[in-house]
Amino acid sequence: xxxxxPARASLPLxxxxxxxxxxxxxxxxxxxxxxxxxxxxxxxxxxxPAQPSEFELTIAGDPGTPPRFAVPDFxxxxxxxxxxxxxxxxxxxLWDDLEFEREFYMIPRxxxxxxxxxxxxxxxxxxxxxxxxxxGLVIGTVRLNGDRITVQVRLFNIRSGRSVFGKEYxxxxxxxxxxxxxxADEIHxxxxxxxxxxxxxxxxxxxxxxEQMRGPVDDRNIKEVYIxxxxxxNQRRLTVNRSLNITPVWSADGRAVAYTSYRRGFPxxxxxxxxxxxxxxxxxxxDRIHNWLPAWSPDGTRIAFTSNRDGNPEIxxxxxxxxxxxxxxxxxxxxxxxxxxxxxxxxxxTSDRSGRPQIYIVDADGLNLRRLTSESxxxxxxxxxxxxxxxxxxxxxxxxxxxxxxxxxxGAIRQITFGIGSNESPAYAPNGRHLAFTSTRSGKxxxxxxxxxxxxxxxxxxxxxxFTPAWSP
Amino acid sequence: xxxxxxRALAVVALAAGLAGACGGNEPPVVRPTPPPPPSPTxxxxxxxxxxxxxxxxxxxxxMLEDPxxxxxxxxxxxxxxxxxxxxxxxxxxxxxxxxGRAVLAANAELMETYPSWIVTIEGHCDERGxxxxxxxxxxxxxxxxxxxxxxxxxxxxxxxxxxYGEEFPFDPRSVEEAWAQNRRAHFVITAK
Numbered sequence: 311x312x313x314x315x316p317a318r319a320s321l322p323l324x325x326x327x328x329x330x331x332x333x334x335x336x337x338x339x340x341x342x343x344x345x346x347x348x349x350x351x352x353x354x355x356x357x358x359p360a361q362p363s364e365f366e367l368t369i370a371g372d373p374g375t376p377p378r379f380a381v382p383d384f385x386x387x388x389x390x391x392x393x394x395x396x397x398x399x400x401x402x403x404l405w406d407d408l409e410f411e412r413e414f415y416m417i418p419r420x421x422x423x424x425x426x427x428x429x430x431x432x433x434x435x436x437x438x439x440x441x442x443x444x445x446g447l448v449i450g451t452v453r454l455n456g457d458r459i460t461v462q463v464r465l466f467n468i469r470s471g472r473s474v475f476g477k478e479y480x481x482x483x484x485x486x487x488x489x490x491x492x493x494a495d496e497i498h499x500x501x502x503x504x505x506x507x508x509x510x511x512x513x514x515x516x517x518x519x520x521e522q523m524r525g526p527v528d529d530r531n532i533k534e535v536y537i538x539x540x541x542x543x544n545q546r547r548l549t550v551n552r553s554l555n556i557t558p559v560w561s562a563d564g565r566a567v568a569y570t571s572y573r574r575g576f577p578x579x580x581x582x583x584x585x586x587x588x589x590x591x592x593x594x595x596x597d598r599i600h601n602w603l604p605a606w607s608p609d610g611t612r613i614a615f616t617s618n619r620d621g622n623p624e625i626x627x628x629x630x631x632x633x634x635x636x637x638x639x640x641x642x643x644x645x646x647x648x649x650x651x652x653x654x655x656x657x658x659x660t661s662d663r664s665g666r667p668q669i670y671i672v673d674a675d676g677l678n679l680r681r682l683t684s685e686s687x688x689x690x691x692x693x694x695x696x697x698x699x700x701x702x703x704x705x706x707x708x709x710x711x712x713x714x715x716x717x718x719x720x721g722a723i724r725q726i727t728f729g730i731g732s733n734e735s736p737a738y739a740p741n742g743r744h745l746a747f748t749s750t751r752s753g754k755x756x757x758x759x760x761x762x763x764x765x766x767x768x769x770x771x772x773x774x775x776x777f778t779p780a781w782s783p
Numbered sequence: 784x785x786x787x788x789x790r791a792l793a794v795v796a797l798a799a800g801l802a803g804a805c806g807g808n809e810p811p812v813v814r815p816t817p818p819p820p821p822s823p824t825x826x827x828x829x830x831x832x833x834x835x836x837x838x839x840x841x842x843x844x845x846m847l848e849d850p851x852x853x854x855x856x857x858x859x860x861x862x863x864x865x866x867x868x869x870x871x872x873x874x875x876x877x878x879x880x881x882x883g884r885a886v887l888a889a890n891a892e893l894m895e896t897y898p899s900w901i902v903t904i905e906g907h908c909d910e911r912g913x914x915x916x917x918x919x920x921x922x923x924x925x926x927x928x929x930x931x932x933x934x935x936x937x938x939x940x941x942x943x944x945x946x947y948g949e950e951f952p953f954d955p956r957s958v959e960e961a962w963a964q965n966r967r968a969h970f971v972i973t974a975k
Contacts, residue, residue, distance in 0.1 A: 478829035587841035
């Protein structure tokens with residue numbers, strides 16, 4: 311007698327197949343909006359029962375998928391003018407900040423419309439958020455007391471209804487975005503052990519003010535140094551000397567910007583301590599000794615730079631406050647554009663000693679100089695911070711440049727821009743997961759950020775022409 | 784097989800399949816819970832309020848007028864007459880060609896006629912190199928011209944150099960004609 315399989319048994323097997331298929335399809339690549347399994351499959355998963363003494367802080371998604379987070383407007387508890395706007399702004403910016411690292415799937419905010427806004431943490435309709443597919447809910451309150459605001463935030467595990475992260479912040483109302491940035495960094499740290507970049511800044515040079523150089527030659531459009539939040543907000547000008555101010559970089563402690571300026575008629579390195587209003591010239595330039603392209607060591611103690619003081623462009627290192635000049639290269643070719651290794655014991659730089667500009671590495675004491683690239687033209691190395699051990703640079707590709715990344719351990723090279731506009735001057739973010747760079751893909755030269763896998767391109771500037779970005783610590 | 788055994792087998796198959804699903808790829812790894820902070824506050828409850836602020840950036844001071852102390856107006860007029868002609872360079876090179884040598888000979892003669900002139904030789908590049916490398920190439924070009932003029936007998940004290948890389952093209956267009964004009968050493972009289 312033939313046995314037919316009991317109808318019940320066939321269901322679990324197809325569910326398993328669906329799980330495997332879904333999981334396999336999502337195992338590679340950055341998090342994508344996950345396919346929803348059939349409800350039957352979900353019911354068959356038995357979550358491990360939590361021990362009474364355990365309290366799991368990390369919110370997980372369904373197996374093989376990133377956790378799905380929602381960030382509705384924060385709860386406005388009133389107290390004065392501006393709390394409603396702050397409550398909305400903080401949530402919007404926080405959603406963007408959490409999306410930037412691509413660790414969570416952020417549920418689009420326009421799908422929250424049907425879920426009633428909670429008036430307190432105790433009245434959150436978790437079942438409605440669960441229907442939307444959320445695993446985690448980031449929600450907060452905003453209250454104004456006089457001129458201080460108090461922001462509370464919770465990250466709720468939707469399944470359990472329990473908060474896994476709770477914090478209270480206070481400060482002024484003038485910059486609501488900063489609360490969102492702070493919360494995003496702390497959530498990334500707690501949930502993923504990840505150092506986020508939501509509070510970091512960019513610096514770059516811009517000709518957007520349309521000013522011209524003072525001096526004997528007409529029609530020279532100058533550039534001034536600007537800073538901005540990593541997400542393009544709060545762009546502000548740092549220099550007003552009506553000269554050429556280019557190649558800015560942040561100090562290791564984020565309290566100063568070093569740049570090349572022609573304000574005295576020749577290029578020298580200026581260190582602007584931007585919170586103290588102090589300006590220094592540690593490399594000691596004169597009308598004969600020219601210094602340019604500063605690079606601050608990760609421990610904050612030294613600045614590497616290019617100088618002509620021995621007759622042709624070479625790499626030198628000085629103490630950040632000036633003094634103790636050491637020469638790193640000694641070759642009649644051009645040696646320029648230094649960048650430090652994360653441990654501060656090596657410098658990568660550009661040299662054309664082989665005939666065309668290529669990327670080289672040398673120890674900080676000048677020994678063990680060796681070549682890394684064999685491009686038709688390579689320049690502007692930027693060394694990724696730990697845990698990545700790679701160096702990005704601009705490589706000639708046809709009439710323009712593309713950003714390539716050299717893996718120091720293996721020597722493998724990958725490309726992350728592909729011939730759309732010309733892409734130069736890469737600079738790593740302090741967590742190594744993103745780069746800022748200059749691109750002409752929109753017509754003019756603008757600053758963009760991009761993830762280290764070449765995805766998630768974002769335009770930062772659109773006023774005037776903008777160049778040579780660097781990312782703060 | 785009895786239906787009971789069949790059902791049991793189905794459950795085993797399901798469990799194996801589920802285990803396969805769970806083991807075949809990585810579900811989000813539960814990070815080890817950080818040790819509880821010394822204060823009695825649990826991570827899910829806020830402790831004391833944390834101050835959120837950024838220090839304000841001190842506005843930069845505008846530069847004073849005429850910092851180099853040049854008598855700008857009369858020099859402007861002099862330079863507009865372009866008495867010292869520029870020298871042009873081949874692509875990615877600081878080599879001075881024959882026409883360049885003729886131009887420099889004429890410039891040297893003019894400088895000997897006006898021995899009080901102090902001149903800055905600016906090195907410029909076309910836009911095709913990178914911004915960073917071109918700062919050095921411009922320096923090389925200015926240096927090459929300076930060395931040549933010194934070899935013609937002009938005192939080095941009278942010759943300053945500066946590189947502007949690709950920052951100040953003579954012709955901003957992106958065609959070969961413009962690029963050839965931009966690869967230049969440009970003379971500016973900075974004192975007379």
